[in-house]
Amino acid sequence: MSEQTRVLIVGAGLSGLSTAVFLGLHGTPSLVVERHESTSTHPKARGQQQHTMEALRLAGLEAAFTAASPKSQGFLLRIAESASGPVYREILHDTFLRLDHLTPAGSADVSQANAERILVDQARELGAEIRFATKLESFEQDESGVRALLSDVATGEQTTVRAQYLVAADGHRSPIRDQLEIGTHGRGTLGHGIQWLVRADLSSVVGDRQVMYYLQNPLLSGGTGVLASTDDPDRFVVGVGYDPQREGLADFTEQRSLEQIRLVTGVPELAVEILLADTTVSSMRIADRFSSGRVHLVGDAAHTMPPQGGMGGNTALMDGFYLAWKLAAVIRGEAGPGLLDSHDVERRPVAELIAENQYKNAIVRNMPHLAKPDDTPPIEDPGLLFFGYRHGGAIVREAGDDGELLEDPAQPTGRPGSRAPHVPLSTPDGELSTIDIFGRGFVLLTGSEAWAKNAEDVADNLRIRLRPYLIGGAVTGDWTGPYGVSADGAVLVRPDRFIAWRSKGAGTAVELEKALRTVLDR
Ligand SMILES: Cc1cc2nc3c(=O)[nH]c(=O)nc-3n(C[C@H](O)[C@H](O)[C@H](O)COP(=O)(O)OP(=O)(O)OC[C@H]3O[C@@H](n4cnc5c(N)ncnc54)[C@H](O)[C@@H]3O)c2cc1C
Structure with missing residues (x-):
């Protein structure tokens, strides 16, 4: 079977879905394929900063994101020994960042899982087709377009799609980037972590607030940890470091995991239900080129960054916003193909700047062992970073x-x-x-x-x-x-x-x- 689309987007994460939403807004339909059966079920990246909310406002989604944000009384961003203290540095205290002098848009605090659900609905509303359980197997491009081979993950049935452009929104491993033989540069792998999604009543520690704790404590595995709220007041993401050369996920038995989670919270007898456990890798890698012919990279396929600073998900979403109008203008014949050369010229330096800043944040917040004598401090002015x-x-x-x-x-x-x-x-x-x-x-x-x-x-x-x-x-x-x-x-x-x-x-x-x-x- 063979079909046609203007833009084929591979990956239904934040970057792929936002590309589909903004293409739709500019009147260009697209086909999004995602190998998983649904959008993300893990909360992952949380929070939509003001520049992202400006884009979402344009897409008619500001109210949906505001409504989906947890109704909490404040936000704590701290560097500490544990969530119960002592606190080494207060970055935000009961403050939702306001940038009213720079923008009419506020911020939101929606998890990636919920953000993706909202984006799927809006992309479909604006004319995109989103096909889950569908994998890109291979592709080739010529002067006039891209031919992609897709397979249905359940049945193995194969389809050929002819598209004018291909958007690689296929995440940090990006098979498309590999097939294009585009290398990466940057700080590389910074550390490995064990991450749990847990259910626990931490109201005595965090109150009615959203929290993001970066922890430095020699008793924690790897000497480092994190505690982050999710959309659900009783669910938290907890993480610690580990050395993959010496051990693996299986070495974190239930008892050891509970000990580590309690150390992170600073509550020795805390009742905890572990919902999920997985390994994570913190890395900083930028693709050497963001475009190759008719293929354009967005999101983690183009840039992965450590999470400290919360710009990974926001930058992924904004890539779609910045690329979509250019694709739509070229497809409509209002612009020549050279407009698309600006995707790499414009977005790569920005990605390098933001990823490097998150790397600096990582050193300051919970990876001090990476510090070098000539390090410069991170930019901490959010207005400067966002706008x-x-x-x-x-x-x-x-x-x-x-x-x-x-x-x-x-x-x-x-x-x-x-x-x-x-x-x-x-x-x-x-x-x-x-x-x-x-x-x-x-x-x-x-x-x-x-x-x-x-x-x-x-x-x-x-x-x-x-x-x-x-x-x-x-x-x-x-x-x-x-x-x-x-x-x-x-x-x-x-x-x-x-x-x-x-x-x-x-x-x-x-x-x-x-x-x-x-x-x-x-
Ligand atoms: C557990 C976890 C926690 C995180 N926490 C944070 C955080 O707190 N803050 C932060 O800023 N960032 C965080 N991140 C990173 C953040 O999630 C990413 O920056 C963001 O998801 C990037 O979006 P994306 O759309 O580019 O890629 P992804 O969300 O990775 O989406 C890529 C999609 O492409 C699909 N795909 C890949 N290959 C194919 C193929 N061949 N065919 C079809 N589909 C394919 C994948 O299944 C995937 O759904 C976290 C990530 C994880 C995994």
Whole structure:
């Protein structure tokens, strides 16, 4: 049997599902195949930071994620000897991180298992087909597309799919990355762990809060441990280190496991039910290339990082957001194939930065044995990490811009390659953020009727999704400073809310069209 799809996505984890959701949002259907029978059953990565929530807000999922978050009274993020203390360092205390000066979006605290379920429903709603128990066996690509061989895991029945593009969202082992012979670089394997999912009443220790404890204690296996809440107030993820050269999961008998779990909690007689036990590997590896021909890598296939900092799952989800509009624009014929070269150019440096930062977090939080004398401290400003990275591919770089990767979003410059800043606007329909104007096509933000007319002319001429948004008259807001233009200037914002180009003052349709031709490889 043979079938066709525009985009074949392999893997129904956070990265594959978000690619399907955002492709759907841009009107491009996809087929997602997942070898397992369902989405993840383990809570795994937890938490959606504000940049991720901005993307989910665009997909109509902000309310669903907020509703699915545990209703707790605070969040504790601590480095300690055990969850009962002593505490070595308080990173967050009863604080849900707020970044209201940078974004209208809040954060959420949904586990990966629940996040994936929400994403599956929305991807289907937006036109994606999601096929579980279906495995990619092999693929080959040519000038015009990709031919993939799929098999039904239950029956072994094989199907051939012809797709225009293949998205490798197949996790940290990524057989697709291997078949493309793309190597990896980075810090490599950092440590091995035993992880339990447990049921226990820890209310006397954690109260009505979400917690993330990183533990340093010589009595713990490997001298290190973690305790993390899940969506269920009586279920926790507990982890300790171990040396795979000397022992394995079987050496963690029930009695030894219970001893270790009680040491982590600091409650000697705690009643514990172990629901799951498994080994984990903490590693930091970045693919040497994120694209090869018609195949693009997202999520853990492109970058694995230690979990300290919680950006692994968030970066996986955001990869789909950043890749989808480019795939959709090329498939619709609005952009040339060169636009997709920017996936590697833009996302790899960001992944390297974030993964390296999580590595530094790991050293500080619970892997001090990895410290070296010339280590620099991790970036701990969440605004900078979530909203400060710049993209340097599908933009028109300005003279004098050295392409620095990070810019403080609290001091925005409006330079192309930076995230379009959040500015509150008053409109006849009520208060609005600039963030809510962007997302479905290109937007030309301007205070000038002449630029608005230019945008309409260029949209017609290039036959692309571009619309002007005029600030002035009925819509007011202090936007020119943050965007670095005068009121008769204009700022071209990509569908992923990054600034592609700007004119600091008045200008012509020819200039705008030239900029779009550069950005879109036309
Ligand atoms: C136990 C555990 C706990 C974790 N905790 C945290 C945490 O606290 N914080 C954090 O940031 N990160 C954590 N992570 C990492 C986080 O889960 C990943 O960063 C995230 O899952 C990456 O999403 P992804 O979609 O790229 O990959 P995955 O979620 O790994 O999804 C890849 C999917 O591809 C499928 N697949 C692979 N090959 C094929 C094939 N040939 N055909 C069909 N399907 C295929 C797999 O079955 C899998 O479902 C944890 C991971 C684990 C395993």
